[in-house]
Amino acid sequence: MAQNTAIKANETSRSAVGRDGVLDIAARLFREQGYGSVSLRKIAEAAGIKAGSIYYHFGSKDEIVAAVLDAGIRVVHASMRDAITDLRADTDGETVLRAAIRAHLRALLDVSDYTSANVRIFGQVPQSVRDANLPTRRAYEAEWDSLLSQLKKDGTLKQDVDIRRLRLMLIGTLNATLDWFDPDRGSADALSRTYADVFLNGILQRQDT
């Protein structure tokens, strides 16, 4: 008799999505539907709880989206830094740059709802939330500038490149992938190779072969 009285028994004892669970779901929904279309009630429903309950974990919707944005940058930053740190000290500049590009694209397309959510909704959130995310962003940008500066100094890159512009162009290009990438048409890794080829050598047929 106790058997069929079990209602909603699919969750682990006491569901317990918790703060992290809510955040995971929010990141996924933000990535899929954008900022404006995702209400607290939608997040709550996807998490299996009621809208008001979210306020046990977060103080406001802004706090949720701010947490998602920050995590997004931290994930891709860690991914990119690890990728270039793991290389041997004598690795040539071109290989290092290729590794950084691949790491960024992987984090964006394969790994993290947080990173893709960040790229997708950053332009849609209130100014105050954007501002709060800026320090984390600047740290990641500084990592890229540091890498590119080193590659310029050691002669890997042309001497007339503008570091800031190149970084904006690179990250902008990689992030734009999110609008059209389809894993059925090719992996993120293969795509990152194409990107690197174009950026490093250009698309012009050369006479000198």
Added chain:
Amino acid sequence: MAQNTAIKANETSRSAVGRDGVLDIAARLFREQGYGSVSLRKIAEAAGIKAGSIYYHFGSKDEIVAAVLDAGIRVVHASMRDAITDLRADTDGETVLRAAIRAHLRALLDVSDYTSANVRIFGQVPQSVRDANLPTRRAYEAEWDSLLSQLKKDGTLKQDVDIRRLRLMLIGTLNATLDWFDPDRGSADALSRTYADVFLNGILQRQDT
């Protein structure tokens, strides 16, 4: 005495923003604030009319945003096509590609609220509105594919480039500029030159000089 009783005399007799005026203002607001943050009441206020009055010109908010999206593509398409059509028939491939890049970037950054609004809000509007915009989009994409295919055939481009991928990468890169471009740091034309340099020749320092 008639002097200071003139209230709101700046508009032509009976204001008459009209359908086109409303559309212009909607495009500007969408570009500045995104789709979700711009309500019909905001558009109406900026146009100097009341929210309900918008329904004299448009059947729904979707109809407004759809009109903005379509105009955005048509403007940049016309700009790009004109730029490459104006060139003499014997112009070399590299120059043609540079002209196309410059035209796209100009439409996006200098000319049109419609084009920049399109790029900014396309990912935020309802699916049905996106779908309605697709044919116009496809036509512009076909123009680029046609140009790139020709450049590949005549030997300007490397023979191993994937046209579709290259087009997605190119347009994605140019559009991403919208997120960070600051006219005080350099003109759109100067930027388009940098873009073309990178895409055509790459950023790697070459041995063969």
Added chain:
DNA sequence: ACGCCTAACTAACGCCTGTTAGGTTAACAA
């Protein structure tokens, strides 16, 4: 057994949204 803590629930608040129906005004034509 008691009380505390965590994680949820219910119900409502004021506000803003897109949208509709019906009324008003000014310019122009006959």
Added chain:
DNA sequence: TTGTTAACCTAACAGGCGTTAGTTAGGCGT
């Protein structure tokens, strides 16, 4: 002078929003 029409206004609708206050239920330490 009257009729017509384009362009707007007013007032309200239902529904969704973020947010708040107060309540409830289960698990753990003492």
